[in-house]
Amino acid sequence: MKAQAIKWIKTWEFGLAVLLVLEILVLGAINPTFLNLENLLYSTSDFTHILLAALPLTLIIITAGIDISGVSIMGLASITLGLTWVAGVNIFIALFIALGVGILAGMFNGAFVASTDVNPLVITLGSLFMFAGIAMGLPGLLDALGFKAYGAAGFAAYMYEGISGLPHNFNQIAHGGIGWVPYPLLIVLIFAAFLGIILHKTRFGRYLYLIGVNADAARYSNVPVKSTLVTVYALSGLGAALAGVVLTSYFTSARSDLGKEALLTIITVVVLGGADIYGGKGTIVGTLLAGFFIGFLRQGLLAMGVTSDVVPVVVGGLLVVVVALKLFITTYNQRRLNQQALRISEERR
Template sequence: MLKERMRELVQHNAYELLLVILLAGSMAFSASLSPYFLTVTTLFDMTSQFMEIGLMSLAMTLVIILGQIDLSVASILALVGVVLGLLNEGGVALGFAIPAVLALATLLGLVNGWLAVTFRLPALVVTLGTMALYRGIGQILLGDRSTYGFPGWFVSIDFRYIPGTPVPLPLVIFATFAVLFYVLLHRTTFGRLVYAVGSNAEACRFSGIAVDRLQVLVFGLSGLMAGIAGLMMTSRFASARWDMANGLELDVITTVVLGGTSIFGGRGTIVGTVLALFVMGTLRYGMGLANVLPQNQSVVIGLLLIVAIFVPEAWRAWRARSRRRAQKGGEARAEVARDSAG
């Protein structure tokens, strides 16, 4: 009975288990590189490096399950940083500026969704355009300088901890959102609809589901999360530039896809995304400890992405083939048995 249960668990969560093994592997790898890795403070502090990616990956998981993609998240992040900096320079209290830029980020996301839905365009093209447009607006607004001078309470979020513990604030924020997104995707009607639309949008439309509205909302959510990530990164760097987080959308998409979300939509989990985030973060941090240049780290991440897609796909194909062969073999044996009996 227990054995049966275990097998079921493994079969249903094979990919998540693979990610756990990968995570253990990358931690062992990092620990072997530096004696300073396996300390509680290091393990916690390292997470602040990739919490922005994490926040955006949560919403991106929904976007990709819908069968869409959002290339503009890093540009929204940068624009949020720039606008926040300019408002701050203009003497607007951050208490007003922060809600304003979050509203802006959500609006930018909604615009992505609205454009895709209204003109029946693939999100890939729309967000390719807005990726350039949003970052370009930041460039026009700020030019080639940085904006800084944020109040003390706002900056260095990665050096703030839950009092008395080594848990940094960005991790707490990410964990909160991870739980929220888990509930949203796996425990609500909204989440089921995301899967349903991602599996078969046409059928959903005929079933009377407001497919378009759902899609616009999910893109709005993606914008909002990019906005929160923008606040976090601006706080960490205590400054903003138009070109901050350049290319980060690739890391976000890599995280989601490595987490087992199908790029064709309809399949994926928040747990997978969170695991993949930590696999990538640990790996990058470990390579950093080993003085591997960031550009060279990207090679490993890129290979990991390809392997993560290629291996499960090849495995599935191989299993399907061997099952078919086994079936054929079984039929032949049955025939032989019948013949000999007759």
């Protein structure tokens, strides 16, 4: 029992949880209003989109892949939602169409990754551009294809300033809540629970680890590698689209460039959460905790009077430091383990 507890304390996730609590306490000491639970919960709405994208990305990184196109899918989903609505479709149907577009975009990435040996970074780099470009060009394209926007002078009118005036109940998605729990946080928690079950309790989740640790052995073990990859990238597309929808509601405006700046933060969250860029390691809880940590960190920095320009410097620095630190710990542990084994086998002799 005690050994179990020690093992648990030694986990990365536990360390993160401690770090998160410390962070909240420190920020609270600087500014007591921070400790107000309602404030704290509602302030998460500033960064739920990061988590919505980072959570499924964790699954991809476990397969030793990566998807950097999510930030473009956010904008694509947002503009799809807005344009569909302007075309006269009910906003909630438009919402599902936007999510569908996100899934399709993810499947495109997944199919490309699964059917070639090209580095996923390069593939999603290409699609990062392509999706962002499509999101930008979509209004004009719809006009050119002869679709009719309702009320306005064509879809192109929304190209730069976005689509605002969305229905009130849609805007409630980001601004409403149940009691003290805002809807976006609820969406994050439900999505995290869903992904957590998928990752840790289903054979699909197991396949992700198997592929990430040894894709060849997975193939030799008859793991359906291709369909698993397509599915996991589709999930990432879904997460990014969800983030796009929540952001749209948060800003009460659908824009094609929403979420553009989030890439660095998203990847930092996943890596800080314990996922290994070389595959095979990572948990949903870790990413969730890391997401809150970085989200609050950003707010704390801003509250302390640091300008928002400094934030990417801190986040970028954090990313590098965390990875370097993890590498160091691994090497150190390995060396210690070897010394231990040496002692034991020499004694036995």
